[in-house]
Amino acid sequence: MTIAKKPLKTLISADELVEKLLVLSETQKICLLESCGVSHLKSHFLICGINPLETFEITDENHEKTLRFLDEKLESDKTFAIFTISYDFGLKLERIIPRKKEFSHDEPDVFLAIFDCLIVHDYNAKETFLIGNKNRFEKLENLLIATKNLQFSARIEKTKVISNFTKPEYLEKIEQIKDFIRQGDTYQTNLTQQIRAHLPENLTPQRIFHNLRKNNPAPFASFIQRHDTTIISASPERFFRVENRESGVESFCSF
Numbered sequence: 001m002t003i004a005k006k007p008l009k010t011l012i013s014a015d016e017l018v019e020k021l022l023v024l025s026e027t028q029k030i031c032l033l034e035s036c037g038v039s040h041l042k043s044h045f046l047i048c049g050i051n052p053l054e055t056f057e058i059t060d061e062n063h064e065k066t067l068r069f070l071d072e073k074l075e076s077d078k079t080f081a082i083f084t085i086s087y088d089f090g091l092k093l094e095r096i097i098p099r100k101k102e103f104s105h106d107e108p109d110v111f112l113a114i115f116d117c118l119i120v121h122d123y124n125a126k127e128t129f130l131i132g133n134k135n136r137f138e139k140l141e142n143l144l145i146a147t148k149n150l151q152f153s154a155r156i157e158k159t160k161v162i163s164n165f166t167k168p169e170y171l172e173k174i175e176q177i178k179d180f181i182r183q184g185d186t187y188q189t190n191l192t193q194q195i196r197a198h199l200p201e202n203l204t205p206q207r208i209f210h211n212l213r214k215n216n217p218a219p220f221a222s223f224i225q226r227h228d229t230t231i232i233s234a235s236p237e238r239f240f241r242v243e244n245r246e247s248g249v250e251s252f253c254s255f
Contacts, residue, residue: 003078004134010145012128014046014121018213019150021048021119022206022223024143029055031082031113031224036217037123041238043219044123049082049115050140057108057227063092066109073112080132083112084224084231101164101194111226119144152207157200164194205230 012020014037021030030050035043056073060066066089074081089109091098117132117140130137165173173191180186209223212234220238224231 003132004137005129005131006134006137007127007129008141008144010141012144014123014128016149017046017119017121017128017144019210020144020147021050022210023147023150024050025206025223025225029113029225031115032222033082034213034221034223035123035219036213036221038217038219039123040219040236043238046119046121046123047082048119049080049113049117050119050143052082052113052115053079054112054114055227056110056112058110058112059106059108063089063109067093070110070112073114078116080115080118081112082115082224083110084108084226085110105229108226111224113224150206150210152210153202156203156207159197159200159203161195161197205232208232 018032018034021032024030028051030048031052032046032048034046037044056069058066058069070083086107086109088098088107092109115132117130117136119128119140120131121128130140163170170191170193177186177189177191180189205223205225209221209232212218212232213221216234218234218236220233220235222231222233222235
């Protein structure tokens with residue numbers, strides 16, 4: 001396969017492109033990385049793959065084996081990869097036993113999707129193009145053109161949201177962290193909540209991402225459909241970057 005690049009024949013704005021991709025995600029599998037035009041830390045791309053060639057969800061007691069597998073899949077210069085790595089996988093690598101969570105679910109250590117073609121929008125250059133296997137360009141372009149605009153049903157019903165903290169418990173933890181800082185045990189702590197809700201039928205992952213992108217645009221947002229779960233992110237931070245094929249940790253990322 002030859003890596004090629006081709007501008008879209010039909011001009012599509014970034015907003016329209018995202019809406020079309022969310023419509024497509026109702027029948028196709030998509031992985032979308034979106035900077036939302038925020039232009040923070042040089043993040044200025046929208047990148048999306050539709051219907052991956054392969055997907056993997058990996059949870060293995062042999063953590064080094066998982067890393068080797070990921071490295072092998074990322075070495076190809078003919079395909080593209082979009083992946084997630086669980087927070088707890090980092091703890092496993094460091095042989096740290098995570099605290100038991102009040103709300104838990106089966107999160108794979110690694111989810112990996114392999115594509116031979118991507119749709120890219122460059123917010124700085126104000127252009128949209130296809131990159132990858134040129135044999136798929138026409139089919140993808142026609143798919144985008146034929147996809148209708150996004151439409152949502154009536155207003156959303158209210159739903160109950162449950163946290164693993166009560167308000168007094170949360171405030172108490174904040175005071176504990178302040179004590180740790182004063183004692184020199186830490187200089188920064190990420191205090192997070194696990195929040196659960198039973199979503200109304202018309203509050204789909206697509207609608208949640210669309211609302212987040214509209215009301216809270218973030219430079220490192222994502223909408224990643226895995227086998228039976230969807231990752232939705234509106235992160236302001238980059239975890240790591242790759243320059244000249246060398247990676248460097250940039251900041252903690254609250255995905």
